[in-house]
Amino acid sequence: MFKQKPVCTVNILLNSQVTCTLCKTFYEQHVILDNDQINLLRASTKTQASSATWWDARRLTITTSSAKKVPVKATTNPDNFIRENLYPSFWGNHATEHGKISEPKAIQALKDMGLCVSAEGTVVSEKEPWLSLVSGSPDGVTEDGKLVEVKCPLIKEDVEQFSDMFKTSFCDVLLQDGKPVLDENHHRLAID
Numbered sequence: 222m223f224k225q226k227p228v229c230t231v232n233i234l235l236n237s238q239v240t241c242t243l244c245k246t247f248y249e250q251h252v253i254l255d256n257d258q259i260n261l262l263r264a265s266t267k268t269q270a271s272s273a274t275w276w277d278a279r280r281l282t283i284t285t286s287s288a289k290k291v292p293v294k295a296t297t298n299p300d301n302f303i304r305e306n307l308y309p310s311f312w313g314n315h316a317t318e319h320g321k322i323s324e325p326k327a328i329q330a331l332k333d334m335g336l337c338v339s340a341e342g343t344v345v346s347e348k349e350p351w352l353s354l355v356s357g358s359p360d361g362v363t364e365d366g367k368l369v370e371v372k373c374p375l376i377k378e379d380v381e382q383f384s385d386m387f388k389t390s391f392c393d394v395l396l397q398d399g400k401p402v403l404d405e406n407h408h409r410l411a412i413d
Contacts, residue, residue: 266343
């Protein structure tokens with residue numbers, strides 16, 4: 222989709238008011254979407270990482286995965302961030318492959334427990350279409366409109382029992398009275 226390098230990176234990242242004509246045109250044509258485009262994007266990205274459209278849509282937004290890489294100091298050159306966002310070098314590894322295989326099983330387990338979960342594509346925020354932290358690509362949506370994000374971490378070799386996983390720093394679930402509950406204070410978790 223993208224063959225050229227960004228023209229005005231400072232304008233894109235540092236100005237809330239886009240004054241560069243090229244940047245404004247690009248933003249209006251590729252980032253701001255009308256309702257029909259939003260619905261088409263949502264429908265065409267339900268397979269997420271298997272969809273080329275999903276990958277392209279991620280390039281135009283700041284995602285949960287890329288947010289930590291956004292330059293915050295005015296003295297930091299944004300070119301590396303923009304280059305990596307537009308032309309990503311990471312296309313997956315053993316852990317992400319495990320997730321692609323395991324997530325459908327986790328969704329099915331939720332369905333088997335009686336929760337109605339349907340596949341969901343890219344969700345676009347009308348207020349902040351450039352920010353996938355507000356939008357995103359949930360793994361599903363419940364009947365009452367709650368977004369579902371499934372995580373299927375690889376269990377490290379030093380974790381001998383499943384219950385030991387709850388003691389690791391990467392786990393955002395705690396055991397309370399023997400039952401798993403979300404750790405609302407975990408650094409990777411946002412509960413709304």
